[in-house]
Amino acid sequence: MEAKKTKKQSINIASGAITWKAIKKQKELVLLSIPFVAYVLLFCYVPLLGWIMAFQNYKPGLGFLHSKFIGLDKFKFLFVDNPDFLRVIRNTLAMGVINLVLSFAFAIAFALILNEVVHKAPKKFVQTVSYLPHFLSMIIVCGILQDVLSIDHGIVNEILVKLHVLKEPINFLTYKSLFWWIVGFTNVWKETGWNSIIYIAAITAINPDLYDSAAIDGAGRFRKMWHITLPGIKPTIFILLLINIGNVLNAGFEIQYLLTNGMVQSVSQTIDIYVLKFGISQCDYSLGTAAGIFKSVVSIILIFLANSAAKAAGEERLF
Amino acid sequence: MKKQIFAVLSSAAIISSLLAGCGGNSSQSGASSSASSSASASSEGSKQIKEFTAFFDRQGSELNQDNEIQQIIAEKIGAKCKETWLTGQTAEEAVGMYIASGEYPDFMNWTPQLQEAGALVAIDEYLDKYPNIKNFWSESQWNSLRQADGHIYSIPQFGKINIKAMDTQQNGEAFWIQTRVLKWANYPKVESLDQLFDLLEKYYAANPTMPDGSSVIPFEILAYDWYYFCLENPPQFLDGYPNNGRCIVDPKTYLVSDYNITPTAKRYFKKLNEEYKKGIIDPEFMTMNHDQFLEKIASGRVLCMVEQHWDFATAEDSIKSQKLEGCTYVPLGITIEPGMKEMYYVSGESATLSGGLSITKSCKDVEGALKFVNDLLDPEIVTLRSWGVEGKDYLVDENGLFYRTDEMRENAVNADYKASHLCSYSYFPNYGGMNPDGKNAATPDTQPSEFFNGLRPEVQECLTAYGAKTYVEMLDNNVIDGKDQPWYPMWSFVGTMTSETPGGLAWTKMEETKKQYLPQVVVANDFEKEWSTYLEAYKKCKPEDFFAEVQEAVYNRIKLVWGKDVRPKS
Structure with missing residues (x-):
C-alpha cells in the first residue's frame, strides 16, 4: 500500500502494450481474474488435447501414448x-x-x-x-x-x-x-x-x-x-x-x-x-x-x- | 462466537469427508476396504458382508434394497451384489459410456468392446481354485472361450444343462398366439404363415375389441433397437432352420448362406405387407420402443407376434396377475408351407461358447468376486435363487419333490413380490435342466408335476387340445448336440465381431439398412418396388464380406472341436 501511494505513476493502458508496470498496477484485477482464466483453461482448452484422438486409431486399452497415428x-x-x-x-x-x-x-x-x-x-x-x-x-x-x-x-x-x-x-x-x-x-x-x-x-x-x-x-x-x-x-x-x-x-x-x-x-x-x-x-x-x-x-x-x-x-x- | 466455531467445524467435516472420498478411490475402495474392516467386525460376532456391483446390458428389474432372499444369501456366503440394468439407452451406448469413463462396476456382461478396451480381468489362472465355476463348463468349452491372447475373460451364464434337459417352456423364438384365438377356432391345426394370418383375420373380424372397449392388435412386430430380430429373422425359421441367428448353416456341407434374400424371405415380407394393408398389423410397430411394446403385451390386446419368450415373460406375468382371460400365449412352429419340419425349439449344450459374465479391472477384489460366483453355484444357494425359501415359496413332499400352492405361484409372478423377496441373480451362471439335488428341476417352471398344475386353466385346456403337456411339446422337438454341430449357434460368433474388420463393418451397415428398409417394405404401397430398393441398398453393404468371415468362423469352430480342417480344398 505504501509503495503504491508513493509511486503514483500514470500508465497509459489505452496504448495497448502490456507492460510489467501495468500488470503491477492492476495486480488485484489480475488476481481476481485468475480463477476464471484457470476455469476456462481447465474446462475449455485442456479437453481439446483429446482432439489428438481424431488423428490416431485410438484404443482405450492403449491410451494416447501407444495408439497408432493414422493421419487423416x-x-x-x-x-x-x-x-x-x-x-x-x-x-x-x-x-x-x-x-x-x-x-x-x-x-x-x-x-x-x-x-x-x-x-x-x-x-x-x-x-x-x-x-x-x-x-x-x-x-x-x-x-x-x-x-x-x-x-x-x-x-x-x-x-x-x-x-x-x-x-x-x-x-x-x-x-x-x-x-x-x-x-x-x-x-x-x-x-x-x-x-x-x-x-x-x-x-x-x-x-x-x-x-x-x-x-x-x-x-x-x-x-x-x-x-x-x-x-x-x-x-x-x-x-x-x-x-x-x-x-x-x-x-x-x-x-x-x-x-x-x-x-x-x-x-x-x-x-x-x-x-x-x-x-x-x-x-x-x-x-x-x-x-x-x-x-x-x-x-x-x-x-x-x-x-x-x-x-x-x-x-x-x-x- | 458459537456460530463461528460451528461454521469452522462443519466446513472441516465437509472437507475431510471429501478427502476421504478421494482417498478411497485411489488407495482402497469398495470391497477391499470393507474386507479389511471385516476383521474387526467379525471379532464382534457379526460377519461383514462384501458388496459387489454389476451392470448388465439388458432390460431388467432392479431388486429392492432390502430384498429378503438377497439378504439370506448374503448372510450365508458373506457377499451380495447390487445389479443394475439398462435404463433408456441402448446396450452399446451404455457399455460405451463405461469405457469412455474408464470406471466399471465389478461385474459386466462380456462384449468385444470391453475386451478391446482392456477393461476385463483374465480369470483362467484362478479357475482351479473355484471348483463350482471350473466344473460348470467342460475343458473344451472353456478352451473355446480363449481370446487372442490365450486367456479366458468370461463365464457364460446360460445354456448349461445339468444332468438332462427338462425344458417345459420354449424360451426362444416362436410365433406366440393367445389361447383365446385358438379356442375360438376350436383348436385348429395351424402350421403355415397363410393359415396363421387367415385365423387372425377371422378372429379379429369377430372380436375387434377387448372387454374394456380398447381395440385388439391382431399382430405385433417389435422393431426397436436390437430386438428387431422379431422382424428380420423369421425367414430362417420359416424355412425350417434353427436359430443360428445371422445366417443359415448347412449341416452337411458346412456352407453358410443368407436368409435375408431367400424366396421365403420375400414371401414372408410380402405377406406382412398384405396384412399391414388389411389393418392386421399394429400401425405403430415401427415407432414403438421396447417399453411401449411390453406395455401393449401386458394389456392383453396383442393376439400374436414373433418373439423370444424370455423377452416378454415379464409382460406375460402381468397378464397372469391381472387374470386377463385367454390372453396368455402358446408357441406355434409356423413354417412357410404346411407340413414342414421346423426347428424353433432346440435343446443341447453348445460345444463352443462366447461371452458371459466378466470381472472388470475396476474390481478391487477379484478373488472375492470369483468366490461370490462360485458360492452362488452352491447347491443350497442355487435352490434359493431358483426356487426361493422353503415353506414360503415352495413345499417339499415326502419324496423330496418340490411343489407350490396357488398362492405361491401367484406370488412368483407378482412384480412387487419379486422385487422385495425373490433374488435369482439371473445374469450370474445358472443351471438349466435339473437342480443339483438330482431330484427336482432347476426352476419351478420346469418341474414336470409343478409345471402343468401351475398353468392357467385356459393354457391347460389349450395344451391338452393339442395333445401337449408342455409348451415345448407344441413344437417339434430338436436336439443339436454341440459335438455334431460345433458351430451352433453362430450368433454367438457374430456378437464378437467389431467394425474393425471388413465383415464387421459390413454387418453394421447391413443392420442399419435392414432397420431402415424392412419397416418400409412392410408398410409400402408398392411392395415390389420397395423390395427391390431394399435389395439394392442391402447389396451395397457388401454382405459377402460378412458371410466370408462367418464361413471362416464355422470352419474354425469345427476345427476346434473335431480337430480337423473341413475347408474345401481349392
Whole structure:
C-alpha cells in the first residue's frame, strides 16, 4: 500500500502494450481474474488435447501414448468413404436453420403481440403459462408429442379426421417429409415463451415518448410496431442472431434421438447422434472425435461469417 | 462466537469427508476396504458382508434394497451384489459410456468392446481354485472361450444343462398366439404363415375389441433397437432352420448362406405387407420402443407376434396377475408351407461358447468376486435363487419333490413380490435342466408335476387340445448336440465381431439398412418396388464380406472341436 501511494505513476493502458508496470498496477484485477482464466483453461482448452484422438486409431486399452497415428484417415472415412456423414450434415443444417428461423420468428412475434396487451393481469398470466414448457425435460415433451401425434386416438389425428383433412389417421412420425417440421414446431412450443423474455425486456426499455409522438402523428398499432418497437429491439435481435448462428449445428440431440425410428433415420440423424453412435456405441472414439472437430470448425466459421456480415451492414456485432 | 466455531467445524467435516472420498478411490475402495474392516467386525460376532456391483446390458428389474432372499444369501456366503440394468439407452451406448469413463462396476456382461478396451480381468489362472465355476463348463468349452491372447475373460451364464434337459417352456423364438384365438377356432391345426394370418383375420373380424372397449392388435412386430430380430429373422425359421441367428448353416456341407434374400424371405415380407394393408398389423410397430411394446403385451390386446419368450415373460406375468382371460400365449412352429419340419425349439449344450459374465479391472477384489460366483453355484444357494425359501415359496413332499400352492405361484409372478423377496441373480451362471439335488428341476417352471398344475386353466385346456403337456411339446422337438454341430449357434460368433474388420463393418451397415428398409417394405404401397430398393441398398453393404468371415468362423469352430480342417480344398 505504501509503495503504491508513493509511486503514483500514470500508465497509459489505452496504448495497448502490456507492460510489467501495468500488470503491477492492476495486480488485484489480475488476481481476481485468475480463477476464471484457470476455469476456462481447465474446462475449455485442456479437453481439446483429446482432439489428438481424431488423428490416431485410438484404443482405450492403449491410451494416447501407444495408439497408432493414422493421419487423416478418419476424416477420409467421414467425407469420402461414407456417404452417410454428408447426409447427417444435411440433416443437422436443415433442422438447425428451421429451428433458428422458427424460434426467432415466433419469439419476436409473440413478444410484439404480448406487448400490445394492455391489461396487466392477463399479460402476466399468458407470459407465465408460455414459459412453463421450457422447464419440461425433452423426454417428457417427446412423450407428450408421441401421444398427441399417435395414430391410436391421438388428438391431432382425431381433429384432422373430424375436419375431413385426413381420410384416416396416419402415423406422423414415420413420414420423412414431416420429421424436420415436427422437430421445429416442438421447439417452438417448448421455447417460444422463454425466448421472448429478452425481447419483452428490450421492448420495455424503449422510450414511451416515441409512441406518444407517433400517436400524435397519426400512427396506428401496426405502424407503431413496425416503426418503433421493431427498430427498438433490432440491436437485441442481431446480437441473439449472431450468437445463435454459431449454434446452428447444435440442432439438437435429445428430440431427434427420442423421436427417431428406422423409417425416418435417414432424415433424423444429427451430427451429435452420429458421434454417439460411432464414438460411444461402436467405440470408435477417433471417428467420433473427427466428427466433433468438424462440427466445431464449421461453427467457428459460421460465427465469423455472420459477424463480418453484421460489421459490413453496420449492425451490432460480437467482436 | 458459537456460530463461528460451528461454521469452522462443519466446513472441516465437509472437507475431510471429501478427502476421504478421494482417498478411497485411489488407495482402497469398495470391497477391499470393507474386507479389511471385516476383521474387526467379525471379532464382534457379526460377519461383514462384501458388496459387489454389476451392470448388465439388458432390460431388467432392479431388486429392492432390502430384498429378503438377497439378504439370506448374503448372510450365508458373506457377499451380495447390487445389479443394475439398462435404463433408456441402448446396450452399446451404455457399455460405451463405461469405457469412455474408464470406471466399471465389478461385474459386466462380456462384449468385444470391453475386451478391446482392456477393461476385463483374465480369470483362467484362478479357475482351479473355484471348483463350482471350473466344473460348470467342460475343458473344451472353456478352451473355446480363449481370446487372442490365450486367456479366458468370461463365464457364460446360460445354456448349461445339468444332468438332462427338462425344458417345459420354449424360451426362444416362436410365433406366440393367445389361447383365446385358438379356442375360438376350436383348436385348429395351424402350421403355415397363410393359415396363421387367415385365423387372425377371422378372429379379429369377430372380436375387434377387448372387454374394456380398447381395440385388439391382431399382430405385433417389435422393431426397436436390437430386438428387431422379431422382424428380420423369421425367414430362417420359416424355412425350417434353427436359430443360428445371422445366417443359415448347412449341416452337411458346412456352407453358410443368407436368409435375408431367400424366396421365403420375400414371401414372408410380402405377406406382412398384405396384412399391414388389411389393418392386421399394429400401425405403430415401427415407432414403438421396447417399453411401449411390453406395455401393449401386458394389456392383453396383442393376439400374436414373433418373439423370444424370455423377452416378454415379464409382460406375460402381468397378464397372469391381472387374470386377463385367454390372453396368455402358446408357441406355434409356423413354417412357410404346411407340413414342414421346423426347428424353433432346440435343446443341447453348445460345444463352443462366447461371452458371459466378466470381472472388470475396476474390481478391487477379484478373488472375492470369483468366490461370490462360485458360492452362488452352491447347491443350497442355487435352490434359493431358483426356487426361493422353503415353506414360503415352495413345499417339499415326502419324496423330496418340490411343489407350490396357488398362492405361491401367484406370488412368483407378482412384480412387487419379486422385487422385495425373490433374488435369482439371473445374469450370474445358472443351471438349466435339473437342480443339483438330482431330484427336482432347476426352476419351478420346469418341474414336470409343478409345471402343468401351475398353468392357467385356459393354457391347460389349450395344451391338452393339442395333445401337449408342455409348451415345448407344441413344437417339434430338436436336439443339436454341440459335438455334431460345433458351430451352433453362430450368433454367438457374430456378437464378437467389431467394425474393425471388413465383415464387421459390413454387418453394421447391413443392420442399419435392414432397420431402415424392412419397416418400409412392410408398410409400402408398392411392395415390389420397395423390395427391390431394399435389395439394392442391402447389396451395397457388401454382405459377402460378412458371410466370408462367418464361413471362416464355422470352419474354425469345427476345427476346434473335431480337430480337423473341413475347408474345401481349392
